[in-house]
Amino acid sequence: MRATIIHGPGDIRVENVPEPKIVAPTDAVIRTVATCVCGSDLWSYRGINPVTEPQPIGHEYVGIVEETGSDVSTVRPGQFVIGSFIASDNTCPICRAGYHTSCRHRDFPNGCQAEYVRIPLADGTLVATQEQPAEELMPNLLTLSDVMGTGWYAARAAEVKPGSTAVVVGDGAVGLSGVIAAKELGAEHIIAMSRHESRQKLALEFGATDIVTERGEEGVARVKELTNGLGADSVLECVGTKESMHQALQSTRPGGNVGFVGMPHDVQIDGQQLFFSHVGLRGGPAPVRAYLPDLIERVFSGRINPGKVFDLTLSLDEVAEGYKAMDERRAIKALLRP
Numbered sequence: 542m543r544a545t546i547i548h549g550p551g552d553i554r555v556e557n558v559p560e561p562k563i564v565a566p567t568d569a570v571i572r573t574v575a576t577c578v579c580g581s582d583l584w585s586y587r588g589i590n591p592v593t594e595p596q597p598i599g600h601e602y603v604g605i606v607e608e609t610g611s612d613v614s615t616v617r618p619g620q621f622v623i624g625s626f627i628a629s630d631n632t633c634p635i636c637r638a639g640y641h642t643s644c645r646h647r648d649f650p651n652g653c654q655a656e657y658v659r660i661p662l663a664d665g666t667l668v669a670t671q672e673q674p675a676e677e678l679m680p681n682l683l684t685l686s687d688v689m690g691t692g693w694y695a696a697r698a699a700e701v702k703p704g705s706t707a708v709v710v711g712d713g714a715v716g717l718s719g720v721i722a723a724k725e726l727g728a729e730h731i732i733a734m735s736r737h738e739s740r741q742k743l744a745l746e747f748g749a750t751d752i753v754t755e756r757g758e759e760g761v762a763r764v765k766e767l768t769n770g771l772g773a774d775s776v777l778e779c780v781g782t783k784e785s786m787h788q789a790l791q792s793t794r795p796g797g798n799v800g801f802v803g804m805p806h807d808v809q810i811d812g813q814q815l816f817f818s819h820v821g822l823r824g825g826p827a828p829v830r831a832y833l834p835d836l837i838e839r840v841f842s843g844r845i846n847p848g849k850v851f852d853l854t855l856s857l858d859e860v861a862e863g864y865k866a867m868d869e870r871r872a873i874k875a876l877l878r879p
């Protein structure tokens with residue numbers, strides 16, 4: 542089968558590799574229908590996360606179950622499924638508490654930018670749709686595998702409530718999904734921080750009420766202006782840099798909350814400053830599996846259209862161009878058709 546292999550910074554290739562097989566009785570093998578490039582894949586592409594040997598890449602997928610191990614009972618061959626980027630059993634105490642990405646038995650599907658993928662813990666990880674989804678729903682459903690679920694977790698972690706004010710730091714696919722989540726959870730004012738016109742447009746379409754183009758201290762000052770000098774109730778930090786985290790913490794009112802889902806790189810938090818700010822902080826890899834049934838329902842009913850974050854569709858053979866376009870910020874997110 543064809544699969545995407547990263548050889549080093551900026552070096553993405555499609556190669557022929559053996560098809561994955563069932564290894565454990567709890568595995569499933571799926572044939573991917575669509576997959577995509579994640580902002581976090583760019584950490585390896587840019588050489589920030591070192592790549593020491595050629596390795597398969599990609600962790601977002603929707604597909605058709607091809608084969609299941611002998612212990613798998615909740616999905617069967619032929620079904621259309623969506624799964625989380627981290628495999629979980631969905632039964633341990635941590636999963637039951639809603640934190641599937643810290644499942645006691647978690648495992649990592651990898652190499653999803655390929656024609657076939659082995660998914661560990663299939664019963665706990667995959668959710669089958671009731672029917673075969675229409676073609677136009679495919680991009681929407683694919684976002685539930687990571688970015689939309691991650692934006693949802695950011696909003697939940699930031700405790701967005703009906704009538705509240707939310708700020709979204711970051712205008713990538715996760716930030717834009719965070720705007721959708723804040724709106725669905727009832728935020729009345731949603732301030733999106735973005736400098737890019739096409740992304741601002743999408744943020745407004747998704748429910749943002751204000752756009753702030755300033756960054757750093759100026760960005761914080763602008764948020765304060767828009768929130769009676771107080772700061773926002775909820776801030777969704779969807780970038781993961783020192784600057785974005787600082788901006789998020791400073792933009793939150795005392796007693797408000799920051800949900801952080803951008804993978805932190807070089808972020809340091811001053812304990813005393815946090816103590817006196819009275820700001821709550823929660824984040825981590827999003828337990829997207831916890832939200833799948835609800836979000837699938839919202840997609841099928843037409844309430845949300847997160848698939849609009851895909852502004853580039855390529856065949857799997859063109860995957861290198863997808864990475865390049867996202868790296869150069871010519872594209873928000875690239876969808877790949879195997």
Ligand SMILES: [Zn+2]
Nearest residue numbers: 630633636644
């Ligand atoms: Zn678990």
